[in-house]
Amino acid sequence: MSQDRLERLLRELREFVRERDWQQFHSPENLAKSVSIEAGELLGCYQWGPPEDSSRVQEELADVLTYCLLLADRLGLDPLDVVLEKLEVTRAKYPVELSRGRSTKHDQL
Amino acid sequence: MSQDRLERLLRELREFVRERDWQQFHSPENLAKSVSIEAGELLGCYQWGPPEDSSRVQEELADVLTYCLLLADRLGLDPLDVVLEKLEVTRAKYPVELSRGRSTKHDQL
Amino acid sequence: MSQDRLERLLRELREFVRERDWQQFHSPENLAKSVSIEAGELLGCYQWGPPEDSSRVQEELADVLTYCLLLADRLGLDPLDVVLEKLEVTRAKYPVELSRGRSTKHDQL
Amino acid sequence: MSQDRLERLLRELREFVRERDWQQFHSPENLAKSVSIEAGELLGCYQWGPPEDSSRVQEELADVLTYCLLLADRLGLDPLDVVLEKLEVTRAKYPVELSRGRSTKHDQL
Numbered sequence: 001m002s003q004d005r006l007e008r009l010l011r012e013l014r015e016f017v018r019e020r021d022w023q024q025f026h027s028p029e030n031l032a033k034s035v036s037i038e039a040g041e042l043l044g045c046y047q048w049g050p051p052e053d054s055s056r057v058q059e060e061l062a063d064v065l066t067y068c069l070l071l072a073d074r075l076g077l078d079p080l081d082v083v084l085e086k087l088e089v090t091r092a093k094y095p096v097e098l099s100r101g102r103s104t105k106h107d108q109l
Numbered sequence: 110m111s112q113d114r115l116e117r118l119l120r121e122l123r124e125f126v127r128e129r130d131w132q133q134f135h136s137p138e139n140l141a142k143s144v145s146i147e148a149g150e151l152l153g154c155y156q157w158g159p160p161e162d163s164s165r166v167q168e169e170l171a172d173v174l175t176y177c178l179l180l181a182d183r184l185g186l187d188p189l190d191v192v193l194e195k196l197e198v199t200r201a202k203y204p205v206e207l208s209r210g211r212s213t214k215h216d217q218l
Numbered sequence: 219m220s221q222d223r224l225e226r227l228l229r230e231l232r233e234f235v236r237e238r239d240w241q242q243f244h245s246p247e248n249l250a251k252s253v254s255i256e257a258g259e260l261l262g263c264y265q266w267g268p269p270e271d272s273s274r275v276q277e278e279l280a281d282v283l284t285y286c287l288l289l290a291d292r293l294g295l296d297p298l299d300v301v302l303e304k305l306e307v308t309r310a311k312y313p314v315e316l317s318r319g320r321s322t323k324h325d326q327l
Numbered sequence: 328m329s330q331d332r333l334e335r336l337l338r339e340l341r342e343f344v345r346e347r348d349w350q351q352f353h354s355p356e357n358l359a360k361s362v363s364i365e366a367g368e369l370l371g372c373y374q375w376g377p378p379e380d381s382s383r384v385q386e387e388l389a390d391v392l393t394y395c396l397l398l399a400d401r402l403g404l405d406p407l408d409v410v411l412e413k414l415e416v417t418r419a420k421y422p423v424e425l426s427r428g429r430s431t432k433h434d435q436l
Contacts, residue, residue, distance in 0.1 A: 004113075006189060012196065022208075022210075022212070028160075032151050032152050033152060033261055033264065035148045036151070036258060037261050039148035040254060043255050046137070046138045048243045048248060048430035057137070057184065058184070058186055058191055059191075061188075062192050063195060064148070064177055065177050065188055065191065075163075075167070077167055077170070080118050082167055083118060083175050085171065086171035086172060087121065090125075094129065096128050142251065145258075146368075147367075149368065152360055152363055156357065156361060156364060157352045157357060158352075222331075230411070230414065231414065238423055238427050238428070239427050246378075246384070250372065253370070253391060254369070257362045257363040258363060260363070261360060264360075272402075275355070276402070280412065282366070282395055283392075283410050286392050290392075293381075293384065293385070295388070298332050300388060300392065303389065309343065314346050317347050319347070
């Protein structure tokens with residue numbers, strides 16, 4: 001059975017942080033701030049129009065994902081499981097019959 | 110061999126979006142905006158101090174991750190691969206000898 | 219009677235934008251994106267701990283404010299009036315007796 | 328001579344905070360986080376398309392501005408002066424001849 005790709009990546013990330021003795025900076029709050037900071041840089045690719053540079057979009061998206069994975073790990077959460085769990089909540093809030101083709105928020109459906 | 114968990118999750122997300130006919134709203138720019146919006150809600154859990162509610166942190170983190178996965182998929186990128194590739198870039202920018210125990214930005218090392 | 223400092227500043231900002239023919243990029247949405255982008259850079263000053271550089275904080279705060287003023291102007295709003303109006307709403311949501319010394323959100327008071 | 332409208336507003340904001348004993352929560356870092364959080368809510372008005380509700384845009388913009396004013400005040404900065412100072416820096420980075428009609432970043436001009 002192939003090992004989970006995510007688990008292998010998380011182990012590399014943990015080693016990367018550990019060998020630089022950076023865990024001390026990785027409080028959940030600092031990681032949450034970092035997710036926001038990098039999300040702003042990703043958004044910056046689209047500031048005035050379509051991105052001029054797709055490699056910059058890829059890099060900034062990678063940065064947001066990296067901090068999300070570090071935060072999930074720090075909180076003892078599996079990132080794919082939490083997405084799946086939230087999807088079930090969203091499924092209930094947005095029944096297909098009411099929400100199909102509409103971007104309306106659930107409390108206005 | 111077990112199927113990649115990420116691939117199974119992505120297929121569920123795609124189906125979720127498709128059955129609601131929401132692809133029309135999922136331009137890369139709208140998805141990048143959504144990553145920022147949800148990152149702000151995640152940060153909101155830490156606004157005045159430690160979070161009072163760990164389930165809210167989990168939910169908001171799930172939202173950021175969800176939009177990151179949707180954006181990666183929309184751009185034809187594998188989210189785990191892009192994180193791994195960026196890690197190699199970061200490895201070069203932050204050699205262990207210079208960066209160990211320090212939060213200093215790479216251009217100040 | 220001295221002229222309103224804010225009005226003089228807004229006129230300089232409008233002239234600055236006009237002489238560069240930049241109004242075309244200043245849709246309300248692009249300005250809202252820019253507020254978020256600069257807010258992320260301001261937050262970046264506090265990413266791992268206290269800011270090392272107070273002039274950088276000042277600069278990033280100036281950027282957020284600039285885009286807020288441009289957006290207010292674009293929407294025909296007076297920035298100081300909207301803050302005052304919102305303060306009245308917040309006053310009602312957070313009566314002194316209930317909220318004094320507490321960071322609790324209004325719906326939990 | 329009419330008193331500066333900004334100064335009158337700042338005094339109301341300070342009193343509002345003081346009578347609720349909220350200064351304890353208003354560290355520069357918490358205020359910077361709050362600017363980001365509210366910027367995300369403002370951006371949320373434009374998430375999937377044009378805003379459905381202009382009063383919501385006004386309210387969220389007021390929130391961002393409020394926290395910017397509180398942060399400026401906490402740091403001993405005049406918000407209008409810092410915008411004017413930054414404008415001079417931007418003037419030099421974006422000479423009219425090179426930047427007219429172009430959204431190109433200054434280091435690419």
